[in-house]
Amino acid sequence: MEIVLALIVGSIVALGLAFGSLGQRPEQRRLARLAGEDKPPARVEAEAQGLLARQELTWFERLMRPFAGNQEKASEETLAPLRRRLVYAGYRRDTALATFMGSRVAFALLLPILVMLTPPAWSLGQLRLVMGLCLAAGLGMIGPSYWLDQKVKARQKNLQLALPDALDLMVVCVEAGLGINASLKRVAEDFRNTHPILSAEFELANFETRAGKRTTDALRGLADRTGVGDVSSLVAMLIQTERFGTGLADTLRVHADAMRLRRLQRAEEQANKAPLKMLFPTVFIFIAMLIIIVGPGFLQMSQYFANQNNGG
Numbered sequence: 001m002e003i004v005l006a007l008i009v010g011s012i013v014a015l016g017l018a019f020g021s022l023g024q025r026p027e028q029r030r031l032a033r034l035a036g037e038d039k040p041p042a043r044v045e046a047e048a049q050g051l052l053a054r055q056e057l058t059w060f061e062r063l064m065r066p067f068a069g070n071q072e073k074a075s076e077e078t079l080a081p082l083r084r085r086l087v088y089a090g091y092r093r094d095t096a097l098a099t100f101m102g103s104r105v106a107f108a109l110l111l112p113i114l115v116m117l118t119p120p121a122w123s124l125g126q127l128r129l130v131m132g133l134c135l136a137a138g139l140g141m142i143g144p145s146y147w148l149d150q151k152v153k154a155r156q157k158n159l160q161l162a163l164p165d166a167l168d169l170m171v172v173c174v175e176a177g178l179g180i181n182a183s184l185k186r187v188a189e190d191f192r193n194t195h196p197i198l199s200a201e202f203e204l205a206n207f208e209t210r211a212g213k214r215t216t217d218a219l220r221g222l223a224d225r226t227g228v229g230d231v232s233s234l235v236a237m238l239i240q241t242e243r244f245g246t247g248l249a250d251t252l253r254v255h256a257d258a259m260r261l262r263r264l265q266r267a268e269e270q271a272n273k274a275p276l277k278m279l280f281p282t283v284f285i286f287i288a289m290l291i292i293i294v295g296p297g298f299l300q301m302s303q304y305f306a307n308q309n310n311g312g
Contacts, residue, residue: 088226111139161263162195170183
């Protein structure tokens, strides 16, 4: 039990030090404000619309920063996949990696403390208690990674569903005489309420071109930020169209039809998987129904035969 108490005290001290670093000194706030005065106009407008995250740290980022440790010791090959997953999930800030790594350590410390605060934990033996604390710490380390994977999947699925409709609107914009950048801006404005994720990505690509980046580089950045195959194929098609001067409207229309067909195929695939997914729950439901229906009759028959034997 002394080992467990030492672990709890150490975790509480670590959390206390982290909460103590939440406050930002006045001179640090002043320097942060001065650093933001020379931002490019395009970045200021993007931050105002929520497309780019502001440079000021949030309370959660300041809380997780002490737990992140020294990231310079880790190689870039090790951190690159994690950075890519964070970007796919929509977290593009420079502090996203440190916040995520710090959250894993913080939850690995916090969950064992919560386990120890529950009354049933004190009635367990020392070995079982240590095993439970190790299990809670492992869940704290794995939980943020699982949450990040689900976030990436949900975001990419949202982009896949919204892209065919966006291409239809881009066809209308191009046929009306708009260019690629103007079409992206128009689609972003119209999709701001219905498909906010795709709208934000299109508008961010438009802001990058306004800030001086070439259109091809901005489109490649759009594909790199999403990690969706449909977006990558769309970007490759737009770059090829701009380079060779082919008809953009017809190309977009054909590409939109192909994406809509792939969306239909994905829906049919999920529908075909439904019976297999429902098989195991249905089996257990039938077993429960069989017990409920046949159980009383079986008990009555057992009691009847028992009475017959006693009477004989």
